[in-house]
């Protein structure tokens with residue numbers, strides 16, 4: 001969506017606040033001994049308490065309010081009775097709908113004593129996003145974001161997942177344009193003032209290849225390496241982008 005009216009801007013901002021609140025609530029309950037279903041329940045309660053609805057629930061049959069992806073799971077992990085353990089890295093991805101506007105964001109949380117290598121992986125996903133924001137300006141193209149994420153992550157020795165991308169967002173969770181985490185500068189859709197996109201580096205400590213479990217959702221690294229995800233919904237402007245989910 002390209003925001004055109006004040007109502008569009010306000011609607012996207014309000015939806016962003018819901019997702020941010022749900023991520024904060026999730027962070028508080030991500031600890032050794034918690035099940036991913038418990039974390040999901042807190043996410044759903046938080047979203048509903050703010051008058052919003054969890055967009056992922058029922059999306060192509062997806063069963064839950066959040067995607068919770070542990071260790072080698074990159075994205076779309078289904079909450080379960082599995083318990084989070086010391087040393088795990090836990091990605092929580094949340095999309096909420098408020099007054100007709102969607103917002104989408106993800107974080108990878110650290111559980112207890114996480115290895116230095118995994119801490120660096122998680123930090124790199126966030127840094128890639130932040131660096132990409134310097135190129136997410138009207139007049140540039142989607143490829144300027146994509147190339148920035150790819151170059152930063154590959155230079156660091158990380159795998160950049162190719163099978164999944166960021167995306168436009170607005171009245172729908174997924175809208176054009178696609179926002180890949182790899183690509184070439186000065187290519188792809190033009191970034192315009194008001195354009196709403198979800199930028200979401202998905203990176204691994206190994207290769208970029210992924211596979212999907214037989215549940216049809218859980219996406220894991222093919223080589224068993226761990227993965228990190230960092231996503232925010234943003235609005236493109238003439239200057240620094242407006243980041244709605246921080």
Ligand code: MF3
Pocket residue numbers: 056057059060062066067076093094095104105198200231
């Ligand atoms: N939040 C995911 C994204 O970043 C989409 C999740 S759809 C679901 O695009 F059905 F898996 F929840």
Ligand code: CO
Pocket residue numbers: 093094095104105106231
């Ligand atoms: Co998401």
Ligand code: CO
Pocket residue numbers: 104166167198200231
């Ligand atoms: Co997304």
